[in-house]
Amino acid sequence: MIDLFSDTQTRPTPGMREAMARAEVGDEQSGSDPSTNALCERVAAMLGLEAGVFMPSGTMCNLASILVHTRRGDEIIVDDQSHIYNTEAAGAAALGGVSVRALPTRVGLFTAEAVAAAIRAPQRTAPRSSLVSIEQTTSFSGGTVWDLAEMRRIRDVAQARGLVAHIDGARLLNAVAATGIPAADYARGFDSAWIDLSKGLGCPVGAVLCGSSAFVEAAWQWKYRLGGAMRQSGVLAAAGLYALDHHLDRLAQDNANAARLHRAVADLPGLGFDPTAGQSNILYFSVEGLGITAAAFAAACLEEGVRVRALGTHHIRATTHLDVSETEIEQASAVLRATALAFAARD
Numbered sequence: 001m002i003d004l005f006s007d008t009q010t011r012p013t014p015g016m017r018e019a020m021a022r023a024e025v026g027d028e029q030s031g032s033d034p035s036t037n038a039l040c041e042r043v044a045a046m047l048g049l050e051a052g053v054f055m056p057s058g059t060m061c062n063l064a065s066i067l068v069h070t071r072r073g074d075e076i077i078v079d080d081q082s083h084i085y086n087t088e089a090a091g092a093a094a095l096g097g098v099s100v101r102a103l104p105t106r107v108g109l110f111t112a113e114a115v116a117a118a119i120r121a122p123q124r125t126a127p128r129s130s131l132v133s134i135e136q137t138t139s140f141s142g143g144t145v146w147d148l149a150e151m152r153r154i155r156d157v158a159q160a161r162g163l164v165a166h167i168d169g170a171r172l173l174n175a176v177a178a179t180g181i182p183a184a185d186y187a188r189g190f191d192s193a194w195i196d197l198s199k200g201l202g203c204p205v206g207a208v209l210c211g212s213s214a215f216v217e218a219a220w221q222w223k224y225r226l227g228g229a230m231r232q233s234g235v236l237a238a239a240g241l242y243a244l245d246h247h248l249d250r251l252a253q254d255n256a257n258a259a260r261l262h263r264a265v266a267d268l269p270g271l272g273f274d275p276t277a278g279q280s281n282i283l284y285f286s287v288e289g290l291g292i293t294a295a296a297f298a299a300a301c302l303e304e305g306v307r308v309r310a311l312g313t314h315h316i317r318a319t320t321h322l323d324v325s326e327t328e329i330e331q332a333s334a335v336l337r338a339t340a341l342a343f344a345a346r347d
Ligand SMILES: Cc1ncc(COP(=O)(O)O)c(C=O)c1O
Pocket: 056, 057, 058, 059, 060, 083, 084, 135, 137, 138, 139, 168, 170, 171, 196, 198, 206, 207
């Protein structure tokens, strides 16, 4: 099967497994796991931020950031397609007592003006707006790459009004590969930012959350409270270090493969693409024009050996990654084409 369900579906390569087996380890909780420390320093330097903390998941990075940056009764601003809003089990509300203001978007992008309008004026009756989060790249709305200038305008509007600015960088490195803009340029001036190791980088586990030393210290306390503090985490961190050495440069191939897939199906009747389609390693399109559900389209592709993800009633997401070769992309393109044409012919 060619698995385009998500870039989380990769398996650790033999080289990565070997690096994990050889990892130098210590006790992470007491700050003495050398591999974890090395990984955190490396990612913090890459993002141009002061310090970093290793987390079991990106979800915990978002949650710990929210818990550090907000008080109970606050409101945070995100996009309506965001991971924080849709698929983190309302962690911000459940653990932080924080409500989420989800800005309506088409492809996960909003503007500084929309943020300015959404920030609440201080009032006894209103929640305090305290954080704005940008997802670079957008996940559920198709891997759209945020424009750096817009990100900075949003950061500035937020900070000028007393909010903190956060980057959910689950796929920040795919944006870097797409634009050539260094991660540190994207993260500059943001109060917190993180990258996932278990997506395009191909690690089995982990993410690194960065910010100022004071922020990371506070995030560490939440990591303990949430049960995310580890012991010999160097085994996992070694996978991250290996990935930064061996898998970072090849993220451009994943982006190119998504663009290849896009070119192969862009002209098909019944498929709907946003102008931003295929910007990074995710291809997102609507099958509404075929008069079928996304679930029916995904099931038909699966029968032909290609796994894609149905999102909502009409959208399909296909994500490229380390374990999908260019040849497999050609094969997947043929399956997607044949499937769409077969449904179109039924009308
Ligand atoms: C944009 C975004 N944020 C956060 C996450 C959560 O990351 P993790 O699966 O490591 O918890 C994901 C995972 O799919 C994501 O796509």
